[in-house]
Amino acid sequence: MAQWNPFEDVDALRREIDRAFEGFGSRHAPSERAAFLPGRGPRRYPLINLSEDKDRLYIEALTPGVDPQSLEVSMLQNRLTLAGEKSRIAGEVKPEAFHRSERASGKFVRSVELPVEVDETAIQAEYKNGLLLVTLPKAAKAKPKQITVNVA
């Protein structure tokens, strides 16, 4: 008589899920992934790098070929939103005229939750060589404050 073992089923399911997600994550480590922009597919665009120093937060977004007129950087509460449009190739190019088409185009929007409070009035954005550089000064209360230790 065969006995039903619920753990066996759960084990099988678990193995199946593991197989489906095999290698997920590991090869997506940021250090491994390079600046190559496959462009197509449901992924976050633009890719960003975030850095900070004592007074400021810096965001660098990979946005080659974006029409500067279409770039919009906005701030709502603690969310920074980057939006814009990567222009299509100027003029009509017939599909059969393409030898290769690897660059994506179209509208994009991405919101980033900022890790610290920033001074919204003093945010600066620059578009340079296809990189969108946003500099956000930290709010006074988010800056580290040195506390002197009194020796009794």
Next chain:
Amino acid sequence: MAEKTVATSSQERSTPNREGTRSQERYVTPPVDIYENGDGLVVKADLPGVAKENLDVRVENNLLTIHGKPTHVAPGDSIHREYELVNFFRQFELNERVDRSKISADLKHGVLTLLLPKAEEAKPRKIDVRIN
């Protein structure tokens, strides 16, 4: 137009190793669009972060080489990284029918546009067919 390097067969392998004797630099292949217009071929390549003076485009022995070095260095300490700006490198073998003396290049907003005009003898010629 054939590609010289074994490029993007799959996107996981987007980092072809360019062998050097000394440098340990990493390279990535920039994505390109290549299409024909009336006069020849247009090549567009995304090279974010590359300034004009750090871009090297050359044609040698029918080999078109695009080599760009992004120079932007993020200030401060990194707290979140999604990409790395490393050097761009890609090669294409050009057809005999490209007029190499008339190739022009333009770099704007991180996108390189190359115009490779067809040689005169390669342009299509209209031949009138007379019907008797």
